[in-house]
Amino acid sequence: MALAVAACADEANSQTATNEAPIELAQADTGSAAAVEAPASQGSVDMEAVLEEGPLPEMFLGEADAPVTIVEYMSLTCPHCASFHNETFDALKTKYIDGGQVRFIVRDFPFDPRAAAGAMLARCAPEGQYFPMVDMLFEQQSSWAAAQDARGALLQISRMAGFTQESFEACLTNQELLDDVNAVRQKAAEEFQVQSTPTFIINGERYAGNMSIEQMSAIIDANL
Numbered sequence: 001m002a003l004a005v006a007a008c009a010d011e012a013n014s015q016t017a018t019n020e021a022p023i024e025l026a027q028a029d030t031g032s033a034a035a036v037e038a039p040a041s042q043g044s045v046d047m048e049a050v051l052e053e054g055p056l057p058e059m060f061l062g063e064a065d066a067p068v069t070i071v072e073y074m075s076l077t078c079p080h081c082a083s084f085h086n087e088t089f090d091a092l093k094t095k096y097i098d099g100g101q102v103r104f105i106v107r108d109f110p111f112d113p114r115a116a117a118g119a120m121l122a123r124c125a126p127e128g129q130y131f132p133m134v135d136m137l138f139e140q141q142s143s144w145a146a147a148q149d150a151r152g153a154l155l156q157i158s159r160m161a162g163f164t165q166e167s168f169e170a171c172l173t174n175q176e177l178l179d180d181v182n183a184v185r186q187k188a189a190e191e192f193q194v195q196s197t198p199t200f201i202i203n204g205e206r207y208a209g210n211m212s213i214e215q216m217s218a219i220i221d222a223n224l
Contacts, residue, residue: 007080076118085134124170
């Protein structure tokens with residue numbers, strides 16, 4: 001059965017990275033569709049190419065030699081990504097990541113300057129705070145993703161992760177970091193046909209759209 005995608009997409013141009021400074025532009029439009037119970041692969045991907053070293057250090061949880069590797073491409077302003085992380089990810093971590101069956105890699109695929117800003121701030125967070133920062137940004141997405149003063153809202157969240165005003169400003173003006181975030185997105189779009197978020201590449205198969213723990217389990221169990 002085909003997977004009905006519950007995902008966020010850049011309707012203007014899903015292949016073009018966000019090269020402008022974060023925060024200054026309005027949030028891009030997103031589209032969605034209802035999820036289904038039985039996801040199907042939307043195409044095979046060269047997993048060795050997916051796992052090649054990129055411009056940014058890999059952010060992952062789980063054992064390097066786990067039998068199943070999941071790479072998630074996410075946009076921090078995408079409500080379907082927030083739904084996955086707020087409702088499914090903890091169960092996935094408990095059931096598979098903590099037990100050594102799954103290595104879970106997170107990569108950014110920002111659709112708008114606010115998502116790019118969030119990605120940069122997570123990368124700039126103090127050591128050990130990347131995943132907690134991502135958790136906070138998804139949990140509080142409604143307070144900053146569409147806020148009139150996104151910079152102020154992000155500063156408030158960032159301070160809870162240990163940022164100062166100075167480190168916050170330094171992060172958001174780091175052009176090299178922004179370029180690297182966008183390079184990850186561009187490679188995913190051009191080489192792995194990622195066009196919406198969340199998109200999961202699981203042991204060489206691509207799945208676009210939010211999934212429940214039951215759907216993720218069906219895919220993972222078939223690879224164990």
